[in-house]
Amino acid sequence: MNKIITIAAVCLISAVSLASSSSGSEERASSHVYRLNAKTDSLVLIKDFSAVNSTVEFDLIPQNSYAQVGMLFRYVNENDWVYVGCDKATDNLGFARWYIGTPKGKKEIAHDISKLYAHHRRHIKVNCIGRTLTVYVDGEQIVHQYIPELSLSAGQIGFRVHDKGNVQISNVVCRTVEEVANVPAKKKSYYTLSSSCMDVLLNKDFPSVRSYIWKKDHSQLGGQPFDVKTITINGDTYRPSVTGKTEANRVLYTLKIKEIAVDLQVCCEVKDNVLQLSVTDIKEKGDFKVRTLAFPDHNLVSISNASPDGCLSIANNVRSDTFYPLKDKAADSTSQYGSILLLNTDKLAATLESNSIYNNRQFLYRSVQIADSIVTGIWGNEWIYRGYDGKILPLPYIKVILANDRNLDNRVDWQDGAIALQEIYPKPFGVDMLHNSYATITMNFASCAQYPFLRQLDNIKKFYLATDGFGQMLELKGYQSEGHDSAHPDYAGNYNERAGGKKDLAFLAKEARKYNAHIGVHINHSESYPEAKAFNDRIVTDMPAWSWLDQSYFINKEADVLAGTFEQRLNQLKEDIPDLSFIYIDTYREHRWLAHETARLFTRNGWATWTEDPDVFDKEATWIHYNPSSKSLIHRFIHHQYRDGYAAHPALLGGYSRGAEIGFMGWQKGRDFNGVIRNFFIKQLPYRYLMHYPVLQLDTARAVLEGNLVAVGDKKTGTVIKRGELTIMSGDCVFIPWNPVTEEKIYHYNVRGGKTIWQLPFSWKEQSTVYLYELGGKGRRFIESLTVRGGLVEIEAQPGKGYVLYKQEMKQLPEMLWSEGGLVKDTGFDSRSFENWKVQGDSALLEVKETDYGQAYLEIKGKEPAGVSQIINGLTPGKEYIASVWVNVIGEKKAILMVQSGKELNEQVSISESKVKNYTDNTDRFRTTWQRLKVPFRLPANRNDIILSLKGGMAANDTVAVWFDDVRLVECLHAEKAGFDYFEDFEHVDEGWGPFIPCQPGAFTTHLSQRHDVYTDNTIHGEWSLITWREKNGEVYRTSPAMICFAPKQNYEIEFNYKVDNRDVYKVVGKSLLTGEQIFSYDLNRTGKCNVCFTTPDCTDFYIVIVKQGNGMLVIDDFGIKGKLVQNSVK
Structure with a gap:
């Protein structure tokens, strides 16, 4: 930095003096446009403006995508200055990196998703008061931090680029700012609001709290300890004129800010244990438009360090907590962010809830020295009132929630406040589905259509049968284009044709609901791939992002949203596939208005929000892909019922793998259906059970929940869950009533098998006999009736088999219709029968078998020929089709796929051995020797039917066999070229890479x-x-x-x-x-x-x-x- 300043050509420009925006301040504005290039003019200083405390705002248009630009303030000379800037345009996760620099070096102060895109205008605002720095990008706060390295010398303002930096800066406004010292509040007149639980004393001269009085024992909590009467609008602080009045059981304040011609009405009202402060009206009487608003240092609750057992408990984010006993807490240099804040004494706990959309920076706290005490207060961060699109968001509110000993453990701590907060916390869209469904992921990738949409529907039915109808949530990766990560952001209009296209996807989503299954799709609004139809220069930048099937580039989300194209694509998806239940949005790291707007659009379309990172969509996301680092007990305590996104907890469970373990449809090579059923019974089922109940007490190994539930985790014995005297889980053995409210059946699973004795729930007390069913691929199968003795029942289970108990005998489930929506019936032999296939030859040679990972297939064994056939109707005369099937040859025996239609059509293909390894990724056949046979054919002009046959030919001995699975018949044009015996132009490939x-x-x-x-x-x-x-x-x-x-x-x-x-x-x-x-x-x-x-x-x-x-x-x-x-x- 020293070198650059020393050798740079310094451009000194006089500023135009403007009227002060507030008393005692000085404002300078420049009409110049500054063009800075690291190769030529790398530095500019604003002449005739020098300050210690200042606000500087300006428009910035990068001329490339390197960033490497910042602002200088308190510039005295080349050895005394401060720099704040964006020195790294983006890291591999898409975060721009912001730094503070002095002659002694630099350090990172923020990583934020708002990147400096080439030729995209940004409005930057920097407030530097004392050693506290606040930075806004496009009106949204990205940094609020105490910087001990800051010099306090008055100095000039300037701008600087370095390395590859090349920018245009304009509309510069510099203002001096007075540092206001907070003085202790004086006794003054107040209003009193009362509820059944408490009295709240409110100051008459400003909407702030004086104190709280809990009626039951007259214990108190403090409010605002300072005489603070300011409001911050768009990052600037004003002192409004205030009038107040009482109306019914509320107080109405009118705040008038003369300098910007804005009036606000603030309402304070109390109900039960909640004080709500709401901005009920904002009048903009001139040209000034409110973008953000805050009440700075607005201590809504405060506690002195002299308070018995006083504690500040902070969920810093979803990842970690901090607990401060107030008797030991030092004063803070400035206010600091918190995701959830709780204060408590030995009598009362208090916390906050707000509709600020600053994600996990919704709240602020600070400990301040007042006389001989240190007082700690909590309040809300600013609200975004207008989005980038200029549209108004819901009016701001913040709630203060008080609690005494809510969990009846004879003490008051943060958990009592958390219980009270949990009761009024906004419930995200889609939580009911979350409570009652198994989460899994499916995968199509790289043009291979590993799991066509109709095959996924059959697999939904398999899970439905094996779990007695338990709910499912399936995230489809690769529903677009050539599969996963291949055509973002084409949310609609570019469906994976090789997997079945729009028609089959819509059918899957609709039919899945009949089997209690919910379909969601994986989208991306961070990276765009060049083959996408939506890829264009208006919304896509030149910043490289993830590279997989192709090199992607970062999306300028603001440009996409403001142009309306983001919403249009989502709406088209809703129109095309109306029965989707949720959207998983990948690699998404927005935190403020853009995230809020995205979640709003999802909810409006009836979609729950799923995402990858735990730090985003704090109030909206119900399922998080990456969960190992999410270990905040406070956050989990409150969000336990609302979010499946935490690290494994010995008692509360969760934290199950998001990889191959949860699915058998290709994600992370997952194929083990039997493993999925184990995962269901041992991990997700008990976790879903616990999610039905709020948490009352929680530590690192034990949880107490409503419903008389206690869960304890032990490294040796595993997790034990009890409901009163009823054990519902003991290690890897479960006896879980479902659902938790109606308890109409009981699931049982024992990894090791054997006899176990269980106590029946109270709702089954009248039962003298119960009925045991084994679960499997054909649904529930009656095993035996069990006699109840003293409310106990003994079950003998097979290892790794699922069971269900009923109070009465249950009818057999209706026969499943396999392969609905397609031309061929029972394509994967999941019926375990030949009901849809006609056997040819000796039936003893044919058997539907199952792999050791639970996949059904047809085996034709022995040296004699045999096979199956199916008549397929409803085809279009004269159209071209491709019939195909996966085959595996054990030994040497011909596997034949044949298509016939009248005398005009008789086509077949065969192989006699399959020794080549299958490396098609994300499929259950990876690293096996299964190969795909294909027969292309043109249906005769006078026919609409075919006979499709699968045969095993003559062989030399009885030890050989051929296996068939996943028959498919699709309409598909053929590639032909005169003079060639084989030709492929890749224009119409049904699945895979051609030959x-x-x-x-x-x-x-x-x-x-x-x-x-x-x-x-x-x-x-x-x-x-x-x-x-x-x-x-x-x-x-x-x-x-x-x-x-x-x-x-x-x-x-x-x-x-x-x-x-x-x-x-x-x-x-x-x-x-x-x-x-x-x-x-x-x-x-x-x-x-x-x-x-x-x-x-x-x-x-x-x-x-x-x-x-x-x-x-x-x-x-x-x-x-x-x-x-x-x-x-x-x-």
């Missing part, structure tokens, strides 16, 4: 890329090409042996167009593993056409593969083969 499959586990960033002219260059011809980048070195993708099988010793020619961005990275290779021969290797070094002629060796496993060594991108298109293939599943 190619991945060769190894890796980043899995290969995908079908869609043309978006101007913004992408990842396509060659038409709308679609195949792109790969950021995969591991080695073999990337190869021809699938189930789709392309080369004949031995045959002449072939391959041809495709390609594009690369680096030389010597990619090559196409033809090889055989059986013979060890590499027949050709063609370097893909320049954009153009690859053409290779070759003769295959004497082998059956020849394949073509893309090999990578280095970094770079490869795009291919129009892949064709000339030469007769052994089998060709795509014509």
Whole structure:
């Protein structure tokens, strides 16, 4: 900094003197536009203005996206100055980094989501009073902090850029500010408001509290200890004229601020144990518009350090707490933020609730020396009254809530205040769904459509049956475009066609509700991908963000919201998919108006709010993805019923993994249905039970809740939950009445199995017999009736099996309709029967079996041929379709997929072995040898039906078998080109990468890329090409042996167009593993056409593969083969 100031060309500009905005202050404004560039003019000082305490505001337009710009104040010389600025435009999480600097060095003072985008105007305001610094960006406070390093010398104001900084600064206004010392309040006249619980004494000359008197024992709490009569509007402090009057059981104050022609009406009223202070009217009588408003140092409750057992308890945020015994607390240099604040003496506790939208900075506290005492007070942070869009938000209010010993533990502490706060806390939208549903995540990714929407519906039914109808919440990752993180922010109009598109997604969301399941989708409003239709220069910046399928760029959310395009896309999603229940918004780190507006739009559309980080949507989010660091006991105490987003707690549970453990539909490679059922019974079910009840007492290992519930956690025995004398959980064994209110059934699960004895709940006291059912893939199955003796029942359970008890015999659940919405019935054999399939051959050779992770499949075994078939009606004559199925061959036996329709259509494909590893990520078949067979066909013009058959051919012995699963039939155009025996132009791929499959586990960033002219260059011809980048070195993708099988010793020619961005990275290779021969290797070094002629060796496993060594991108298109293939599943 010294060097730069010393050598920089300093531009001194006189300021224009304006009238003072308030008595005793001086204001200067400059009409100049300052253009600062680190390479030329890097520093400007405002001449003829010097101050210690000042407010400076200005407009800033960065000319690039590097930021590296700030303000100088108290500039005396090159050895005495203070700098505050944004020195890092964004980190990898999207936060701009703000620093304070002096000649001795610099330190970070804030990381905030409001970034300095290139060519986007920001209004910056900096207040520096004493050693307290407050910074506003576009009218919203991002820093309020005591900086001990600040010099107190009067000095000039200026601006500075460094490194790559390049900005335009204009509309500069500098004001001196008087530092007001708070003086102790004098005795003065007051109003008294009364309720059944308390009297509140209010000062007549300003809407502030004098004291509280609790009627039951006449104990008291203090209010405002200072003579403070100021209000802050838009970051500037004014002293209004005040008049007051009583009206019914409330006091009305009128505050008039002459300097800006603004009048406010403030109402104070008391009901039960709550004092509410509300701004009921704001009159703007001139041009001035109120953006923010605050009552500075407005101690609504205060306690002296002499108060017995006095304590200040702070939820700093959702992550941590701080507890200050007041007898030991030192004075604070300035007020500090808190998410939740509680003060208590030995008689009373007090806390606050406000509609400020400053997220987890809603409140302020400060301890101040007054005579021989230190007094600690709490009050509200400022309110945002107008958003970026100029629209008015709900009028401000703040509530003071008092409590005595609410949990009857014979003492008063923060937990009593928390109980009282919990009772009036605003309930977020969607909590009822949260209390009664299992949370899981599904995944489609990289064009592979691993879990088509209709298959997800079948999986919902599987869970429904295995849990006796328990609720589900499914977050769909990859409902758009090519799957997860591929076309944000296209919330609508760009659905994942390979997974079923808009039609199947809407069907899934609607039908899921019949099975007590709620569908939500994963969106992103932080990063945009260039293939997205919404990607454009108006809302997308040039700041690189997350890179996965493509390189994304940060979205300018303000621009998107103010243009109305954000709301339009959400509304279109609501119109297209009306039965969605929630939105998961990823990587979202806004805290103020933008977050408030986003949650408002979600709620208006009937969607609960889910998100990734625990620090955002403090009052709105009901489910948080990243929860390990969320360990605030105070925050959890109050939000326990409202938010599933905390670290695991020995007693209150929660904290379950958000990874593979909770799902069996691909997220984080999750596939284990049996593990999901265990997770349900042992983790989520007891947690959901506890969520029905407010917390009364809480420490690090024990919780007491309403409903006579006590939960205790122990490292050796696990969690034990009791309701009175009734044990409902003991370690990994549960006996949970459901639901917690009506208790019409009881869930039982025992990891180890065996006999256990349980006491029935009181609501079952009349039962002499109860009925035990085992739960599984076909629903509940009656096991036996159990005799009740002395209110006790003994259950013998199988290890890891779920059970349910009823008071009476229950009817068998209706037969499930599998694969609704699709053309093929029971595509995954989840019925465990052949009701929808006609058996061909010896039925003893066919069996529906289950993998060790709970996935059903059809096995056809032995050396004799056999199979199943299904007649499929309702097709469109003359249309093109693709039938496909996953197959796995055990030994050597032909697996056949056949499609027939009359005499005109008879197509089939087959494989006799499946030895190639399946590395399709995010699927239950990852690292297995399952392969996908496909039959493309055109339906005859006179037919609307087909017979689809799955067969196992003749084999040499009885030890071999073929497995089939997940049959699919979709309407899909075929790629054809004259002169080629095989051709793929990637324009109409049903799922996957055309003829190619991945060769190894890796980043899995290969995908079908869609043309978006101007913004992408990842396509060659038409709308679609195949792109790969950021995969591991080695073999990337190869021809699938189930789709392309080369004949031995045959002449072939391959041809495709390609594009690369680096030389010597990619090559196409033809090889055989059986013979060890590499027949050709063609370097893909320049954009153009690859053409290779070759003769295959004497082998059956020849394949073509893309090999990578280095970094770079490869795009291919129009892949064709000339030469007769052994089998060709795509014509």
